Amino acid sequence: MKTNLLGFPRIGGNRELKKASEKYWKDQITANELIQVGDDLRKENWLLQQSAGIDLIPSNDFSFYDQVLDASLTFGCVPSRFHGVKSSKTDLELYFAMARGIQKDGFDITAMEMTKWFDTNYHYIVPEFTKDQSFELLSVKAVDEFKQALALGITTKPVLISPVTYLYLGKEKEEGFHRIELLDKLLPVFFELLEQLALAGAEYIQVDEPCLALDLGDRERKAIVRLYAQLEERFPKLKIILTNYFDCYGENLETALQLPVHALHLDLIRCPLQLDDILDSPGFTRKQILSLGVVDGRNIWKNNYEASLKLIKKAAQNLGTDKLWVGSSCSLLHSPYDLELENKEDNLPSEVKQWMAFAKQKLAELVDLKVLASGSYTEEIGKKLDLNQRVFLSRKSSTTMHHLPTQERVNKLALEDSSRNAAFSDRRVAQQMELQLPLFPTTTIGSFPQTNEVRKWRAQYKKGAISQGTYDELLKKETEETIRFQEEIGLDVLVHGEFERNDMVEYFGEKLHGFAFSSNGWVQSYGSRCVKPPIIYGDVFRDNPMTVKWTSYAQSLTPIPVKGMLTGPVTILQWSFVRNDQPRSLTCKQIALAIRDEVVDLESAGIKVIQIDEPAIREGLPLRKEYWKAYLDWAVESFRISASGVADKTQIHTHMCYSEFNDIIDSIAALDADVITIETSRSEMELLDAFVNFKYPNEIGPGVYDIHSARVPNEEEMEILINKAASLLPKENIWVNPDCGLKTRDWPETKSALINLVKVAKKLRKEALVATA
Ligand code: GLN
Numbered sequence: 001m002k003t004n005l006l007g008f009p010r011i012g013g014n015r016e017l018k019k020a021s022e023k024y025w026k027d028q029i030t031a032n033e034l035i036q037v038g039d040d041l042r043k044e045n046w047l048l049q050q051s052a053g054i055d056l057i058p059s060n061d062f063s064f065y066d067q068v069l070d071a072s073l074t075f076g077c078v079p080s081r082f083h084g085v086k087s088s089k090t091d092l093e094l095y096f097a098m099a100r101g102i103q104k105d106g107f108d109i110t111a112m113e114m115t116k117w118f119d120t121n122y123h124y125i126v127p128e129f130t131k132d133q134s135f136e137l138l139s140v141k142a143v144d145e146f147k148q149a150l151a152l153g154i155t156t157k158p159v160l161i162s163p164v165t166y167l168y169l170g171k172e173k174e175e176g177f178h179r180i181e182l183l184d185k186l187l188p189v190f191f192e193l194l195e196q197l198a199l200a201g202a203e204y205i206q207v208d209e210p211c212l213a214l215d216l217g218d219r220e221r222k223a224i225v226r227l228y229a230q231l232e233e234r235f236p237k238l239k240i241i242l243t244n245y246f247d248c249y250g251e252n253l254e255t256a257l258q259l260p261v262h263a264l265h266l267d268l269i270r271c272p273l274q275l276d277d278i279l280d281s282p283g284f285t286r287k288q289i290l291s292l293g294v295v296d297g298r299n300i301w302k303n304n305y306e307a308s309l310k311l312i313k314k315a316a317q318n319l320g321t322d323k324l325w326v327g328s329s330c331s332l333l334h335s336p337y338d339l340e341l342e343n344k345e346d347n348l349p350s351e352v353k354q355w356m357a358f359a360k361q362k363l364a365e366l367v368d369l370k371v372l373a374s375g376s377y378t379e380e381i382g383k384k385l386d387l388n389q390r391v392f393l394s395r396k397s398s399t400t401m402h403h404l405p406t407q408e409r410v411n412k413l414a415l416e417d418s419s420r421n422a423a424f425s426d427r428r429v430a431q432q433m434e435l436q437l438p439l440f441p442t443t444t445i446g447s448f449p450q451t452n453e454v455r456k457w458r459a460q461y462k463k464g465a466i467s468q469g470t471y472d473e474l475l476k477k478e479t480e481e482t483i484r485f486q487e488e489i490g491l492d493v494l495v496h497g498e499f500e501r502n503d504m505v506e507y508f509g510e511k512l513h514g515f516a517f518s519s520n521g522w523v524q525s526y527g528s529r530c531v532k533p534p535i536i537y538g539d540v541f542r543d544n545p546m547t548v549k550w551t552s553y554a555q556s557l558t559p560i561p562v563k564g565m566l567t568g569p570v571t572i573l574q575w576s577f578v579r580n581d582q583p584r585s586l587t588c589k590q591i592a593l594a595i596r597d598e599v600v601d602l603e604s605a606g607i608k609v610i611q612i613d614e615p616a617i618r619e620g621l622p623l624r625k626e627y628w629k630a631y632l633d634w635a636v637e638s639f640r641i642s643a644s645g646v647a648d649k650t651q652i653h654t655h656m657c658y659s660e661f662n663d664i665i666d667s668i669a670a671l672d673a674d675v676i677t678i679e680t681s682r683s684e685m686e687l688l689d690a691f692v693n694f695k696y697p698n699e700i701g702p703g704v705y706d707i708h709s710a711r712v713p714n715e716e717e718m719e720i721l722i723n724k725a726a727s728l729l730p731k732e733n734i735w736v737n738p739d740c741g742l743k744t745r746d747w748p749e750t751k752s753a754l755i756n757l758v759k760v761a762k763k764l765r766k767e768a769l770v771a772t773a
């Protein structure tokens, strides 16, 4: 039996890679200095894995930006707009130009597109293909890194993205072909790379084929069969590990089982039941080794040895231990680096910390499981098993973690808890009486510019350098100025500006029970950007209002309605590490009840409009369509629980961004928010199509100002966008607002843009009145 590690975080225990890359981009260090940081990180990781006792140690899991971009360079797939850069600059400069765009030395080229890596919060650089795409072996990074490890005495297992998954994840940049058809051109380059790896002494190759976790068509499945047949023919000595993760093989199982590979990797965290499917399948010849991914690469909880051993033993009885490996479920890229760096009791109590494991700790878990499964019982491993069982018992009986009233409240949820009293058409009348809003009402999405000054105040307050009183005074002043500005330019529904918030999830997590925070639990999101998700370890509940103070302060300054601003339950769940001892749906409903309490408190404090942001609803969709309904059912229910505690006359808004709505529009409608604001300006209202075709009944604010750009939109362009929306939807349903929060923008551009926005709304309002008169 071997331990099989699929990949390790590359950002460094103290985010060394992030810091070095950003310095390099600012010309503060040289390319060689950056390369040295990469060399050191890889060396440190390999030695760590070796001393932990990992058998199959990965290489080429390192990347200066992204592993899919690495593959594009390996295969020489460089979009033509970068060819000038390719011929005149260094490889590293070309690489970062593709990732980030380049705007110097006479170049002005946009970056390649970036999108989410399956259902993770990691983003990859999307390969671009043309009809006559050619490939060449442009970079031999995988070979170089293999040799580097070899020089340390470590024979690694190179990790390569399969050419099929690589093509599948890319995009055609012109019509008239399907990207999978490029496989025959790509294979010779892939084989050339394998030849070099074999020559350098590689024995095992991890071929990442995660597209097997998706609903594939025949075209892709046939391509996969062709790839592995040719691999077997050309490289009979290489031991190929077919590596799928993030879900089971599903419909692709029969295809996968017939592939002539040395080993088959299973993500048993996402899909423990697939082990039975495989063991029972007549298609399983028992020739392949099964790599059992039992250590969770996507979460931060300790492995439950007893539960993992159960799975391993089941497989062992069927196959024998020599046909089994223990592995991480996926690459540990998605786990933070080292739990031992955490020592702030206030943020992460030791009771909670003892339940957790980061990447470094997961190495030891893999080795423990191998020893335990092979039955070589020593006193030492006996103690470890004991300790592990005790940890899980302590979690079961913990009073910090479990809160009975919350559990009861969720159990008692009834149908009416997720329904407003009246239907939208009646609520609308009540709200109009209350709010008296004009046609094309104007509003913003919540946050106003978080200047360096505001950030500095918060940092000082957190360090204890300024008192609560001083901090509050500063924020009050900022909030008042923001209210006055909004009044002055004539917005119809105001916001307080969110100056007291660091992050839209962390802010609520810090005020709710059941959350903990790491100090250093960073996970790569894209390039040098890392996120530090909150940790939901226990039952979630709220005992004090979280936002009422700031919202009602803002409302006290003005007779115009101020909109309360909350983050929705699905988004809070989605952007956190979530406890794994109960279904996510249950945790989500607990959060929903806490948000509901807040909504009700805001209403009691006189707030008439309340927005519950759900930008992450869409990204929570399971990879396979067959699981969509179950997810959408509880996600919609959770939102509705949070929104349904108020009177009909209270107007509930929601906001979503980065979303394609076509395939989930019925669920968006089922949220039954009175108003939804969405990001549409960059797609020139294309995203509205879903709402139009569906005849979306409630009110909607399609963003007319792209807040991701520093450009100030002029009146004409916003007018075109609103008119377009008004030609598609009933004009009484349309709100006028930016695409998203203004937190990342500067004041001067924000002011100019919003002044233009209000002017356009007023002009169109007048025109509509004249037209009906
Ligand atoms: N209310 C939040 C803000 O304005 C919404 C952010 C988001 O949609 N991501 O910043």
Ligand code: ZN
Residues within 6 Å of the ligand: 445, 615, 655, 656, 657, 739, 740, 741
């Ligand atoms: Zn947004």
